[in-house]
Amino acid sequence: MTSEAVVHGVEWTVKELFVYPNEFIYWSIQIVMYPYMTGLVAGAFVLSSLYHVFGQKGLKEIAQFSLVFSLALLPAAGLPLLLHLQQPTRAMEPLLTPHFTSAISAFGIVFTTYGLIVVSEIWFVYRRFFVEQVHALKGKEGFGNMLRLNVYRALTMGAFDISDEALKVDHKAAKILAGVGIPVACFLHGYAGFIFGSVKANALWMSPLMPVIFIMSAVVSGIALCMLTYIVIMEWKAFRLRRTVSVTAATEIKGAESDIINTATRYLLGFLVAAISLEILDLIFRGYTAMKSWDILRSVMYGKDFVNIFVLQYTLGNLVPFVLLLLPGRTMKRTVVALILVLFGVFMMRWNVVIGGQAFSLSFSGYMHYHLPIIPHSLETFKEGLFGALSVAATPFVLFWIINKFVPSLERGEEAKY
Amino acid sequence: MKWHVLRPLWLAIGLVVVILIARQFMVPDDFGVHGDSFTYNFYRQSNVQEWKEFPVKHLGHESCVECHEEKVTMLSASPHAAIECENCHGPAAGHPDEIEFLPIERSREHCLRCHEALEYPHNARSELPNIRNRTHKRRRECVTCHVPHDPREKPE
Amino acid sequence: MSCSRRDFLKQACGGTLASVLPVSAFTFLSNEEARAAVENANVRWAFLVDTTKCVGCGLCVKACKNENEIPYDAPVTRTWVERYVITKDGQAHIDSPMGGRDGFTENVINGEEIDPENIDKAFFVPKLCNQCDNPPCVQVCPVGATYQTDDGVVLVDRSWCIGCGYCIMACPYGVRFFHPVHKVADKCNFCYHRITKGMNPACVDSCAFDARRIANLRDPDDPVTKIITTERVAVLKDEYGTKPHVFYIGLDENVR
Numbered sequence: 001m002t003s004e005a006v007v008h009g010v011e012w013t014v015k016e017l018f019v020y021p022n023e024f025i026y027w028s029i030q031i032v033m034y035p036y037m038t039g040l041v042a043g044a045f046v047l048s049s050l051y052h053v054f055g056q057k058g059l060k061e062i063a064q065f066s067l068v069f070s071l072a073l074l075p076a077a078g079l080p081l082l083l084h085l086q087q088p089t090r091a092m093e094p095l096l097t098p099h100f101t102s103a104i105s106a107f108g109i110v111f112t113t114y115g116l117i118v119v120s121e122i123w124f125v126y127r128r129f130f131v132e133q134v135h136a137l138k139g140k141e142g143f144g145n146m147l148r149l150n151v152y153r154a155l156t157m158g159a160f161d162i163s164d165e166a167l168k169v170d171h172k173a174a175k176i177l178a179g180v181g182i183p184v185a186c187f188l189h190g191y192a193g194f195i196f197g198s199v200k201a202n203a204l205w206m207s208p209l210m211p212v213i214f215i216m217s218a219v220v221s222g223i224a225l226c227m228l229t230y231i232v233i234m235e236w237k238a239f240r241l242r243r244t245v246s247v248t249a250a251t252e253i254k255g256a257e258s259d260i261i262n263t264a265t266r267y268l269l270g271f272l273v274a275a276i277s278l279e280i281l282d283l284i285f286r287g288y289t290a291m292k293s294w295d296i297l298r299s300v301m302y303g304k305d306f307v308n309i310f311v312l313q314y315t316l317g318n319l320v321p322f323v324l325l326l327l328p329g330r331t332m333k334r335t336v337v338a339l340i341l342v343l344f345g346v347f348m349m350r351w352n353v354v355i356g357g358q359a360f361s362l363s364f365s366g367y368m369h370y371h372l373p374i375i376p377h378s379l380e381t382f383k384e385g386l387f388g389a390l391s392v393a394a395t396p397f398v399l400f401w402i403i404n405k406f407v408p409s410l411e412r413g414e415e416a417k418y
Numbered sequence: 419m420k421w422h423v424l425r426p427l428w429l430a431i432g433l434v435v436v437i438l439i440a441r442q443f444m445v446p447d448d449f450g451v452h453g454d455s456f457t458y459n460f461y462r463q464s465n466v467q468e469w470k471e472f473p474v475k476h477l478g479h480e481s482c483v484e485c486h487e488e489k490v491t492m493l494s495a496s497p498h499a500a501i502e503c504e505n506c507h508g509p510a511a512g513h514p515d516e517i518e519f520l521p522i523e524r525s526r527e528h529c530l531r532c533h534e535a536l537e538y539p540h541n542a543r544s545e546l547p548n549i550r551n552r553t554h555k556r557r558r559e560c561v562t563c564h565v566p567h568d569p570r571e572k573p574e
Numbered sequence: 575m576s577c578s579r580r581d582f583l584k585q586a587c588g589g590t591l592a593s594v595l596p597v598s599a600f601t602f603l604s605n606e607e608a609r610a611a612v613e614n615a616n617v618r619w620a621f622l623v624d625t626t627k628c629v630g631c632g633l634c635v636k637a638c639k640n641e642n643e644i645p646y647d648a649p650v651t652r653t654w655v656e657r658y659v660i661t662k663d664g665q666a667h668i669d670s671p672m673g674g675r676d677g678f679t680e681n682v683i684n685g686e687e688i689d690p691e692n693i694d695k696a697f698f699v700p701k702l703c704n705q706c707d708n709p710p711c712v713q714v715c716p717v718g719a720t721y722q723t724d725d726g727v728v729l730v731d732r733s734w735c736i737g738c739g740y741c742i743m744a745c746p747y748g749v750r751f752f753h754p755v756h757k758v759a760d761k762c763n764f765c766y767h768r769i770t771k772g773m774n775p776a777c778v779d780s781c782a783f784d785a786r787r788i789a790n791l792r793d794p795d796d797p798v799t800k801i802i803t804t805e806r807v808a809v810l811k812d813e814y815g816t817k818p819h820v821f822y823i824g825l826d827e828n829v830r
Contacts (some may be wrong), residue, residue, distance in 0.1 A: 005645050005648060005754040005755050006754060007648050007649055007650050007751070007752065007754045008752040008754070008757075009752075010649060017658075017668075017684055018668035018669060018684070018830070020654075020670070020747075020748030021649065021650065021651055021654045021670050021672070021673040021748075022650050022651070022654075022742075022748050022749065022750065022751035023748050024751075026739045026742055026743065026752070027739060027743060036510070081738075084738070084739075085736050085737050085738055086735075086736070086737020086738075086739075086752055086757040086758060087735065087736045087737040087757060087758060090717075090735075090736040090737075092440075092444070093716075093717040093719075093734065093736050094716045094717055094736075095437055096437075096440065096441050096444055096445050096717075097445055097449055097460075097717050097734075098716065098717070099456075099460050099716055099717055099718045100456075100712070101456065101457045101712070101713050102713065102714045102715055102716040102740065104714070104716035104738060104740055105716040105717070107716070112433065116426070116430045116433070116557065119426070119429075120426035120429075120430075123425075123426055124423075124664050137558075157422075157425045157429070158425075159422030159425055161420070166420050166422065169420040169422075169423050170423070173423050185786055186479075192718065195740075198714075199714075199743055199747060200744075200746070200815075201710065201743065201744055201746035201814065202743065204730065218576055229545075230723070262694070351720055359480060361748075362746060362747070362748045362830075363668070363748075363830035364830060365666070365668055365830050449718070453722070453724060457712065457713055458708075458709065458712050458721065458722040459715070459721055459722060460721060461718050461719070461720075461721035461731060461734075462718075462731055462733075462734060464730040465729065465733070465734075466723055466729065467764065468772075469729055469766050469767060470766065470770050471765035471767065472642075472766075472769055473767075474640055474641075474767060474768060474771070474773070475640055475641045475776070476637060476640070476776050476780070477778060478773075478779060492763075498782075500782035500783070500784075501782045502779055502780055502782070503778050504637070504779075504780070505633045505636075505637070505782070508640065509637075509640045509641065527676065527677075527679065528590040530677065530679040531630075531631040531632055531633065531676070531677030531678075531679065532629055532631045532677070534677075534678075534679045534680075536630075536657070536678065536681055536690075536696070537681075537690035537693075538690075538693060538695075538696035538697070539693060539694075539695060539696070540695060541629070541696055541697060541698075542626065542627050542628070542629050542783060543629035543630060543698075544630065551679065
């Protein structure tokens with residue numbers, strides 16, 4: 001197999017009718033994954049800030065979890081780009097020679113800024129815990145303990161004062177960062193929307209609404225993922241408690257859990273309504289103004305992509321979970337189903353924008369069909385195929401597991417380390 | 419004032435400093451705005467010269483005349499005068515020093531590029547002499563009966 | 575108060591130093607003193623395509639691939655020729671097999687055989703990079719790997735391109751692609767290595783029918799410039815505000 005001289009995109013693009021010779025689906029699955037992951041990052045952070053900034057007491061525990069999870073999601077969000085770049089060894093260039101007229105150049109700066117904010121906020125929230133760990137581990141034998149001691153020493157950054165005054169300052173700093181972080185998180189995802197919305201050459205992407213639609217659906221996906229992961233973890237803890245300690249302890253967990261979930265659901269629904277409204281608005285405007293591109297856009301949206309857009313995204317991914325979450329007598333099981341559908345719906349939105357925007361030719365006289373590579377037979381079909389996407393999806397969970405060992409975010413009540 | 423609160427800020431500034439230092443080593447010195455606008459003229463200056471030095475492959479019939487005067491003269495006087503030698507013989511760069519013989523295009527497909535009758539109305543193509551590939555002397559090379567350097571002549 | 579004078583001085587010095595360093599970041603935004611490219615200010619390259627003369631032989635595509643080292647069998651090309659056949663039912667049949675690299679030798683378009691009796695009009699349209707005055711591809715490059723020279727040609731720095739593909743998505747004309755060997759963005763550059771030596775682009779030389787011509791818009795004595803400025807010419811997709819510099823004679827309303 002001549003993997004050296006393969007045109008990028010030729011292996012998963014099938015052209016129909018008249019397509020310009022150089023047109024292929026260049027932005028494939030990893031470019032679908034990237035806004036999806038940054039959306040989760042932004043959404044998780046906003047959820048955390050709802051507690052820190054707006055004092056939503058009912059969200060305290062999920063807020064801590066989603067803050068740390070947001071950190072685990074961040075490197076996972078950079079991974080699709082590394083896998084997509086034809087020259088990944090040059091990935092630092094947007095930080096070295098950023099061409100600020102390009103939306104993508106914002107990537108380096110926004111990512112770094114956002115990462116620093118999240119890391120700093122976590123530091124302020126957990127500093128007392130780090131200091132306590134250093135004191136607890138001092139003098140203990142064993143390599144594992146030595147390692148943990150040094151990690152915690154480094155994490156304290158030498159700030160050992162845990163008097164009430166110092167902790168108050170910490171608390172204030174965390175609140176400020178949580179507040180400052182909201183617009184940065186929105187920018188982190190809004191700029192991704194701007195990347196698409198500003199491409200005048202693409203009839204589907206070109207829209208001033210694109211950044212706002214992306215932000216709204218990002219927050220939806222972030223909240224949904226945090227809620228889902230939180231439920232799964234809490235159910236697992238309750239299950240263990242029921243088996244080992246007592247049924248009462250398990251019921252306590254579940255009671256607190258459902259309060260949190262109820263509050264979070266209200267916010268989820270709000271952002272979901274905003275996201276859907278904007279997307280429907282965009283669709284209506286396109287049909288009404290019927291620009292030159294409308295004929296081919298209509299044949300793509302109402303024709304070959306009808307199932308993807310109206311059945312999978314709008315119905316299964318938006319309408320059904322909306323109804324499920326609003327109907328009285330909502331159970332945890334029903335919530336979980338609704339959250340999974342919401343996450344699927346947001347993924348389909350990214351798919352329909354990225355792949356859908358390349359489903360028609362610039363000539364407006366032909367189509368391109370995307371065939372996601374399933375079984376990889378080369379580095380390229382792995383990176384831009386199903387397994388590449390799954391690797392990206394799995395990464396935040398792996399990272400969270402590692403980070404959580406040093407920054408525990410799942411304890412509750414008196415056990416809570418913050 | 420609890421100064422420890424500024425530690426993350428020092429970390430951030432440290433990171434920026436590292437990036438700026440890295441810039442000094444990793445970004446070529448002639449990278450910058452070379453022109454009126456940051457939008458359109460932000461680049462590494464020496465790249466322009468690199469493109470100017472890209473090797474030329476097609477040399478034009480002026481370079482063929484030296485050794486192939488007869489053929490070039492014959493061609494220039496014929497209905498095929500406007501066709502460059504390299505259209506049928508490929509790029510001449512490196513010939514004859516590195517490449518002893520240039521390819522000689524004898525296939526039917528090559529001549530059909532212009533001479534297959536597509537019968538398009540008001541099209542310059544229809545003014546060329548043409549044949550229908552399907553029915554005209556199948557399985558024979560055009561050069562069997564036609565001389566490319568002067569299509570008015572018959573081959574010896 | 576736990577903060578000592580030493581601590582305060584340390585923090586203050588560190589802070590001042592740190593705030594001075596970022597200023598050095600802005601040096602890369604300043605203009606270079608040596609504007610060596612001044613001599614190019616009296617050249618602005620442009621192209622003229624005469625679709626009434628193109629017969630669809632595709633020798634320009636072949637010459638371009640050989641001249642610019644684009645792998646011959648790869649389905650990408652810096653320039654291509656499109657065939658338009660408008661049948662009596664008003665339908666436009668359009669194709670460009672391998673960019674027209676092997677010419678057009680059959681009356682079969684997209685699997686459909688066209689009966690010549692049914693044809694209202696048919697023509698060929700060569701296309702190449704328009705070297706726009708407002709190139710959207712340059713605007714969206716995140717790292718400054720693609721740029722416009724003083725004489726109007728848009729080039730790609732192969733050693734700096736990160737291969738993100740944003741420029742390819744931003745071009746309304748579809749002229750850009752990923753080079754299959756170099757794995758960076760690529761496109762027609764009017765054979766910059768030839769025109770800066772006083773030669774013609776390879777496609778211009780290979781065209782036996784005078785359908786392709788290059789011009790210097792700043793030279794009033796250039797015969798091609800005279801045609802562009804005094805005769806009726808058109809450009810592709812001017813609604814995008816790109817200000818393209820490839821001009822067409824005989825551009826039909828069916829041309830996409």
